[in-house]
Amino acid sequence: MIDETVLEHRLLNLEQAISDLQRKVEGKPSENWLEKLIGSISDEEAFLKALEYGRAFRQADKPTDEDEE
Structure with a gap:
């Protein structure tokens, strides 16, 4: 069984950590x-490289104009 003093100490640590986190969140402006x-x-x-593959894929998908040959 956990000693009551140890439990109180752990609870105080948790409360302090939560308080610190709340201050950090409240202080930051909302970011997109x-x-x-x-x-x-x-x-x-x-x-x-992914952009280049996408560009090549789009170019390969374009119909060719047979009149140009």
Whole structure:
């Protein structure tokens, strides 16, 4: 069985942690998560490669004009 003093100490620690978290949340302005995400990976090599694959796929899907040949 847990000693009552230990339990009270743990409860005080939890209350303090919750209080700290509430202060952190209340102090921050609301951020638009999408605005934070936009452009965040635009310089990543894998992202640039995915863009190139998408571009090539779209180009391959375009009908060819037989009159141009």
